Amino acid sequence: MPLVELVQTVTASSTAPGRKKGPIRQSDSAAVQRTINRRLADLERENYNEGVKIEVPKTEVARSSGKTPAVRRILASKKNLSNLFDEDETGAGEFYSAAVEPSRYPTRHLCSVCGYWGSITCIRCGARYCSLACEDTHRETRCLKVYA
């Protein structure tokens, strides 16, 4: 009987459905952070569909607007916030320096599937889940599929 048993270097259940042979591809922390940032940017959106353009209806009042060149310039301006921040670096600096600092208390983690405590981290994408059932749901739906 061999005393030294072959230790396999797989880091997850090799009976997981659909998994090819070899070690699991892991995301590095930069990729994980990019995913988090992209998701947070999505949460700041107004509409789900980015390309939605609602034309301002032309009314009686609108036709007589723009009494001075300054006002016409303001009304026609298509600048968005990033343009304005680029133009005014001091203002942008003041805006960003007023941001609340990170907490002194440790971060807690919640399961990305069901919302309970997420004690297990997905090796591939860094998301959290709480149990085998949630792991299966995560693998099938969101692992490396959204934003990857």
Added chain:
Amino acid sequence: MPVAAQPRATLVLDNGAYTIKAGYATVEAPSIIPNCIARGRDRRVYIGDEFLTQCKDFSGVVFRRPFEKGHLTNWESEKAIWDRVLLNPEVGFNVSPDETALIVTEPVLHLPACSSNMDQIVFEEYGFSTYYRCTTSALVHENETGLLFGGSGRSDTTLVVDSGYSATTVIPIVADAVFYPAVRRLNVGGKLLRNFLKETISFRHYNMMDEIHIVNEIKDQSCFVTAQFAKDLETCKRLLPANNPLMLDYVLPRATASGFRQGHVRDVSLPPDPDDQVLTLGNERFSVPEILFSPSDIGIKQAGLPEAIMQAVSAVPDPDARGLLLGNVVLAGGNTKFPGFRERMSMELQALVPDDVTLRIGFPEDPITYGWQGGAQLGQQKSRLRSRQVTRKEYMEHGPNVCLRKFGKKSIKALE
């Protein structure tokens, strides 16, 4: 140049990213008008209040807002909304700008260029008689805040927490002036909470990524702040839905024979209607507002609101002012209306405050209109307003920079 007549009326506009609270200073309460242009599924466009009064089917509505991340950047849409609010007889204000004094709010950390755009539109496009621009927190400060603490009168030092649509800002006001170096902004607002709820519901139950307005109603009607997050999380995990008091059924809106039935919380005493589409909510109900207290739950690298308040207070150099600020904390903004918010806030903040400081938190009856109420108070005190405002004559003589200087910002070189 004709002598400017004294303005006959004072109009107070609390111009928020979500709603405009508008009213003459003499009335009891403002009209609350959505600050957006909405387009329904039938491609019909609604401006401002038209959305609430005329739109029947809220499914699939998309919005265009003049505000972007808390800055008023798009005047093309804001002017369309202001034209309707100020001038349209349906809305009823029938403002004659050349005889009206205007009090308008802007966000705390507004870029000077954006502030100046508003100044120019107010005087050059509408032609108001006099004009005062300030932050909503300054108007909150104008209220008789002593009433919130069981007393009376006003203090010259208030810590205003404005938790609105774009973000939550903590604004220390010391000696009647906003102390800008200590203002702190937490990037969690009603918009983020709504989008997070939308994402969660779409993942766990039905795809509602397009249903912005409906999810907002679900958030308003079913979310609450828990005082015992860990315990409630266990309850939702362990108990079956039938035994779980925290779970709630929400009936989604649908078309019926007699028109549209709006979404509502299901009344459990009535038998269920088989035509209804029901959404069962569990821990989403309290983990969504929990983000205000623990933004790191979804990966935002900022502290929660109680800690943010302490960060803002610590940035005020004078120790006496710090004590006064913590003795006069006022919560404003729509997000403070979640059931359980007040208790949780008091509990967490009390734990962070030093022993020798008396913490007092004021909860106005209506956090959404409290800023406007302060504006109405100010509008009725003519002499106080007169010392702060800019008249049309001053603007014509000195240009837009006079507004920037008088209302506390650096002037813009290009406008000299």
